[in-house]
Amino acid sequence: MLKMDAVQKQLLQEVAELHDIPEGAYNLRANGESVGRNSTANIEIVSKTDVSGIDIKIKSGTKNESVHIPVVLSESGLKETVYNDFYVGDDCDVLIVAGCGIDNCGNQDSEHDGVHRFFVGKNSKVRYVEKHYGSGDGTGKRVLNPVTEVYMEENSTVDMEMVQIKGVDSTDRKTIAELKAGAKLNVRERLMTHGDQQALSTYQVSLNGDGSAADVVSRSVARDNSYQKLDLCVNGNAACTGHTECDSIIMDNGRILAVPSLEANSVDAALVHEAAIGKIAGEQLIKLMTLGLTEAEAEEQIINGFLK
Amino acid sequence: MLKMDAVQKQLLQEVAELHDIPEGAYNLRANGESVGRNSTANIEIVSKTDVSGIDIKIKSGTKNESVHIPVVLSESGLKETVYNDFYVGDDCDVLIVAGCGIDNCGNQDSEHDGVHRFFVGKNSKVRYVEKHYGSGDGTGKRVLNPVTEVYMEENSTVDMEMVQIKGVDSTDRKTIAELKAGAKLNVRERLMTHGDQQALSTYQVSLNGDGSAADVVSRSVARDNSYQKLDLCVNGNAACTGHTECDSIIMDNGRILAVPSLEANSVDAALVHEAAIGKIAGEQLIKLMTLGLTEAEAEEQIINGFLK
Secondary structure, eight states, rough: OOOOOOOHHHHHHHHHHOSSSSSEEEEEEETTTTEEEOSSEEEEEEOSSSEEEEEEEEETTTTEEEEOOOOOSSSTTTTEEEEEEEEOOTTTTEEEEEEEEEEOOOOOOEEEEEEEEEEOOOOOOEEEEEEEEEEEEOOEEEEEOOOEEEEEOTEEEEEEEEEEEOOEEEEEEEEEEEEOOTEEEEEEEEEEETTTOOOEEEEEEOOSOOOOEEEEEEEEEOEEEEEEEEEEEEEESOOOOEEEEEEEEOOOOOOEOOEEEEEEEEETEEEEEEEEEEOOOOHHHHHHHHHTHHHHHHHHHHHHHHHH | OOOOOHHHHHHHHHHHSSSSSSSSSEEEEETTEEEEEEEEEEEEEOSSSSSSEEEEEEEETTTTEEEEEEEOOTTTTEEEEEEEEEEEEEEEEEEEEEEEEEOOOOOOSSEEEEEEEEEEEEEEEEEEEEEEEOOOOSSEEEEEEEEEEEEEEEOOEEEEEEEEEEEEEEEEEEEEEEEEETTTEEEEEEEEETTTOOEEEEEEEESSSEHHHHHEEEEEEEOOOOEEEEEEEEEESSSOOOEEEEEEEEEOOOOOEEEEEEEOOOOOOEEEEEEEOOOOHHHHHHHHHHOOOOOOHHHHHHHHHHHH
16 A cells, blocks of 8 residues: 555546556655655666656566656645656557646645656657646645656657646646657647646657657647747658647637747658637537536536547 | 839839839839839828938828839949838728849849838728849849838738749848737738748737737748748737748758747637648659659749749
8 A cells, every 4th residue: 555645645646547556667756755666577667866866767678568657745845856767678668657746735835847858769669648737725836847858769659648637836848859760759738727827838859860750739728817838849850740739728818829830951851730729619619508508517528628 | 214224124023013114103212212203192202301211101092002112222232221101091992012122243242121111091901012032143142131010000901912032142021010900911921042042031910909810821932052930920919810821842951940929818819820841742743744844844833833
């Protein structure tokens, strides 16, 4: 059993869908300390000695295994920066689940800044899921500033699911990816902000090898007085294909600035971008309301579908 | 007859499709001097007294009239900044043709920076055509840095055709537009760069009134070692609709950076953007080549169609 209290367990469920200790390799961090760790025959987790954080070493040929490294903070006023490095060998097929939940009932800001670096070997396939969630009715802010760096060797594939569910007051998300020949990156970002929250999200994807491809799709909802800035940049430096898409719903006094950019530095780069910002279409609401939902319920249903 | 030499007349034809004096109001500027001017009953052109440039005053109710204000430079080493202000009354329907041609056979840079401001009255309709062109085999550069500012009153319409045909070594184009309720702005930009040319083009469109709408479409081709940066920004500050589109073809070692941005500051703003950068599709070339064209002719035909 986990050495965690009820609040921490609730956070763990939100960010990693875990009720208890997961199968496979894991490292659980609560209020700045490791509260459980498991290495397996193929996946070794070791603490860094110079800075706070861990190295996750995945042997070449590791298939159908998973690593969970969720973080929960339930103490007000805690600030930490953690460096986690993933060394994925060649020919792997693994699932990595990270994520951070902050419950802040106090009046001091709580902040977790995770710096995750992925070194993905040739022909390896990584699915990475990262969820961020905040709760608690204190006046202290819940702040999450994740940095994600992905370095992809030939013919590797990384599928990333980046989700900020709710309750995060301030976030500055930075994601960098560098792809060698034949590498494929797929990103699905889901962001929701409410209240006076602010979210910045920056992607810098460099398609450096022939046959590399990136598909970055961001869907976001800005409610109440919240503000979002989305910055998706794709550099095509070889015979590559890049697609980015920003779809955003604004509600109430929410504001969104979308600044995608495409940079073609090779004549063989093919880059495409789409973006759309608007409110929920009136006819969609009316349709659901004629089925018996209130306006609020109809909005909720549309947003849930949009962010699924 | 015009007091212009053969080179100047050739430039005039390229930028304004004029063989001789146009009908209606006009001001022709050659090598920094006015070489012809005509005001009409409804359109008055007067020189500014503080800076170089003219005021063009168009009476309310003026319909189906035109103003031509082309500029030609055929002297090497000439640099000028010209301020032209257009005061368009209410309920007008006018055509305004500007444009600048530079022929530089010398070894000194020639530069024309035109600052054009448009104050467009209620319910008025303006069609604005601006063409830029360079020629001459000197080592001196042909530089054009146009600034265009458009202030649109209620229910006015401005259709802008912004074309840089060829031969411009360096350009930094800035366009600002502010729209009140019901105003509509349509921009069609066509840019071609070749050799070592560099082109920057920035649009900043603010949709400030309910029912305002902007449609900004940029098509560009970057050949040889040329570089383009396209920056299309639309701010939705009311119940408005904005659409921007960047379509670019790269050839040889051409490079293009497209940075469109959408900023929704009102829940009733609906903003959409598309961008695509790539080379000419192989199948298009092959199709035209099977019809008997060489590869170069096929490319030329595709580009001409694309920039039409």
